[in-house]
Amino acid sequence: MTKVVIIGGGPGGYEAALVAVQLGADVTVVDRDGIGGACVLTDCVPSKSLIATSTRAIYMGESERLGIQVDDQMDGKSSVRVDLPTVNARIKRLARAQSDDTRARLIKEGVEIIAGEARLVDPSIVAVGDQRIRADVVLVATGAHPRELPTARPDGERILTWRQIYDLEKLPEKLIVVGSGVTGAEFAGAYQSLGSDVTLVSSREHVMPTQDTDAAALLQEVFARRGMTVLNRTRAESVVRTDDGVLVTLSDGRTVEGSHCLMTVGMIPNTDGLGLEEAGVRLGRGGFVETDRVSRTTVPGVYAAGDCTGVNMLASVAAMQGRIAMWHALGEAVTPLRLSSVASTVFTHPELAAVGASEEDVRSGRVDGRTVTLPLPTNPRAKMNDDQEGFVKLICRQHTGIVLGGVIVAPRASELILAVSVAVQQRLTVDDLAHTFAVYPSLSGSVTEAARSLMLATPE
Numbered sequence: 001m002t003k004v005v006i007i008g009g010g011p012g013g014y015e016a017a018l019v020a021v022q023l024g025a026d027v028t029v030v031d032r033d034g035i036g037g038a039c040v041l042t043d044c045v046p047s048k049s050l051i052a053t054s055t056r057a058i059y060m061g062e063s064e065r066l067g068i069q070v071d072d073q074m075d076g077k078s079s080v081r082v083d084l085p086t087v088n089a090r091i092k093r094l095a096r097a098q099s100d101d102t103r104a105r106l107i108k109e110g111v112e113i114i115a116g117e118a119r120l121v122d123p124s125i126v127a128v129g130d131q132r133i134r135a136d137v138v139l140v141a142t143g144a145h146p147r148e149l150p151t152a153r154p155d156g157e158r159i160l161t162w163r164q165i166y167d168l169e170k171l172p173e174k175l176i177v178v179g180s181g182v183t184g185a186e187f188a189g190a191y192q193s194l195g196s197d198v199t200l201v202s203s204r205e206h207v208m209p210t211q212d213t214d215a216a217a218l219l220q221e222v223f224a225r226r227g228m229t230v231l232n233r234t235r236a237e238s239v240v241r242t243d244d245g246v247l248v249t250l251s252d253g254r255t256v257e258g259s260h261c262l263m264t265v266g267m268i269p270n271t272d273g274l275g276l277e278e279a280g281v282r283l284g285r286g287g288f289v290e291t292d293r294v295s296r297t298t299v300p301g302v303y304a305a306g307d308c309t310g311v312n313m314l315a316s317v318a319a320m321q322g323r324i325a326m327w328h329a330l331g332e333a334v335t336p337l338r339l340s341s342v343a344s345t346v347f348t349h350p351e352l353a354a355v356g357a358s359e360e361d362v363r364s365g366r367v368d369g370r371t372v373t374l375p376l377p378t379n380p381r382a383k384m385n386d387d388q389e390g391f392v393k394l395i396c397r398q399h400t401g402i403v404l405g406g407v408i409v410a411p412r413a414s415e416l417i418l419a420v421s422v423a424v425q426q427r428l429t430v431d432d433l434a435h436t437f438a439v440y441p442s443l444s445g446s447v448t449e450a451a452r453s454l455m456l457a458t459p460e
Contacts, residue, residue: 001026002330005126005135006322007118007274010037011315012141012306014102016322017111023330025137027111030118030128035103038143039315041095042163049091050166051186051347054193057082058349061193065386082194084171091166120275123299127275137301137329140281140289141322142274144307147266152178152239158246159239159261162187172196172260176248178236179264180207182346185219187262189348192228199229199256201236201248208346212359212393212407214373215352219409222350222389231256239263269308286310293336295325303329312339340405343421345414350376350390353417356405356424357395368398372453374446376410381441387411394420394430394450401429401455410443419447430454 002025006013009031020027034041060070060080070080106113116128126133146161148154156164162183173196177188180202192198200207200223207223207230208216220230235251239261246261269288277283282298284290288310295303303325306318320337327334343355361367376382376390390410396403406420423433433451438444 002136003134004028004137004139004326004329005030005118005133006139006141007126008037008139008141008143008270008306008308009033009035009102009113010039010141010143010306010318012143012318012322013037013139014106014322015319016139016141016305016326017106018109019323019326020137020330021109021111023326023332025326025330028114028133029106029111030114030116030126030133032115032117034099035106035113036095036099037141038145038163039318040098040102042166044315045095045098046091046166047162047183047186047190048347049094050087051190051349053082053087053090054190055349057195058193062386080195082171084194085169087194088166088168117273119273120279120281120302123279123302135301137303137326139295139322139325140271140274140276140297140302140304140308141306141318142270142308144267144269144313146263147268149236149239149263149265152236152261152263154263155241158241158259159263161263165262168260172258174199174245174258174260176201176239176246176256176258176261177264178239178248178261179266180204180230181210181264181266182208184262184264185223186347187264188228189219189223192223192226193349197227199231199258201234201250201256202230202232203235205232207232208352211346211352212354214359214391214393215354215407215409218389218391219346219348219350219352222348267307267313269310271308284310291321293324294328294334295321295337296328301329311337312342312344314342314344317342338425341421341425343417345417347414350387350410351413352407352409353413354405354407355417355421356403358405358407359393359395361405362395367395367404369395369404370398370454371395372450374450374453376443376446379441379443379446381443381445382410384441385411387443392416392446392450394433394447394454396430396454401431402427403430403433403451406447406450408447410446412443416444416447419444 188200245259289304305321346352362369393407395405403423430451438448
């Protein structure tokens with residue numbers, strides 16, 4: 001029986017464990033922080049739970065347009081009040097429940113779980129304290145942690161990482177979010193909707209610079225409409241505590257005062273102290289584990305998955321890397337990881353979801369394709385829901401019509417993108433999508449309508 005040792009119990013680790021036991025391996029997971037890892041306990045599950053609450057607050061605050069009034073008994077004005085301790089308690093309870101459920105599933109399937117910190121003694125021996133575990137296959141899935149700036153050290157009270165924000169007892173009165181990538185934009189939007197006065201510091205020309213330009217511009221407009229201040233083309237040089245808050249000094253000389261500061265400036269891989277380089281595993285720039293498309297490291301029998309590899313740091317990618325590693329290591333047929341078919345979502349409101357080739361790929365000539373963009377407000381279901389912002393963008397190959405990618409900005413775009421993802425993964429054409437029945441009325445109808453527009457368009 002093949003002995004598999006997995007270091008790390010996050011999505012990359014626990015999904016790999018489930019595949020390995022299914023294939024008959026003897027599996028041990030060594031976990032330091034709790035099954036589910038940071039994804040479940042401090043990052044993805046908590047943040048999306050917070051965002052779910054903030055989205056409800058948006059709907060309640062904007063419900064008057066639908067004829068619904070939420071009146072305060074004192075002054076008759078529409079109001080929504082957020083009880084942050086209740087919100088945070090629910091978030092932590094959900095995270096722990098998800099962790100417990102995943103742990104129970106692993107135990108039920110026969111996976112051994114050892115609590116502790118692991119390191120490689122050599123490629124076939126994993127040490128956990130004084131214990132030595134011999135392994136035929138090792139998977140490193142140790143994740144990553146928030147990057148800290150020397151001039152803005154988090155203290156867990158006023159200067160925070162996103163893993164510390166759920167301990168706040170009161171809603172930040174004036175929150176400064178440093179970093180306008182996906183994480184920064186999500187938290188900025190959530191806390192603005194919950195009632196904080198939010199300032200978002202962005203080093204680029206617009207928020208979320210790695211996302212579709214039209215989508216990022218639209219979401220920045222939504223942020224501004226809801227009262228957020230976005231400071232573009234400037235960086236935070238330092239963040240210091242004041243008597244009753246924080247002072248952020250920017251690279252252009254300006255200063256911003258707030259009650260709290262949330263730092264969202266990237267991730268550092270958890271690869272120190274694991275004995276990886278001593279065992280021959282090559283680490284790349286920033287300390288990330290170098291892997292190929294089937295999750296192999298530079299050492300035979302040692303694989304890696306998840307954020308510690310720096311490969312598209314998403315839970316879905318980590319899970320697939322872990323599964324691929326086990327399929328490959330245990331002799332199953334395996335398709336190498338295709339990043340072109342990975343769907344991603346920014347959980348703002350509205351959400352931004354994308355998959356495959358981008359419009360910039362077409363404009364630059366990297367892809368021979370054509371695009372169409374349909375405004376969401378023209379969709380009948382969007383009208384009924386009073387969804388006033390968003391669009392569906394579809395990209396196909398110029399002459400064959402094969403679907404190459406898409407971008408959706410809409411409520412529940414994370415769900416709507418699946419149709420485009422399937423089309424990209426299975427190399428469907430716009431004709432295939434166009435001839436697929438969509439429910440009427442539905443937001444997904446805009447996906448098939450976009451396909452019809454591309455089907456009827458004459459290639460240049």
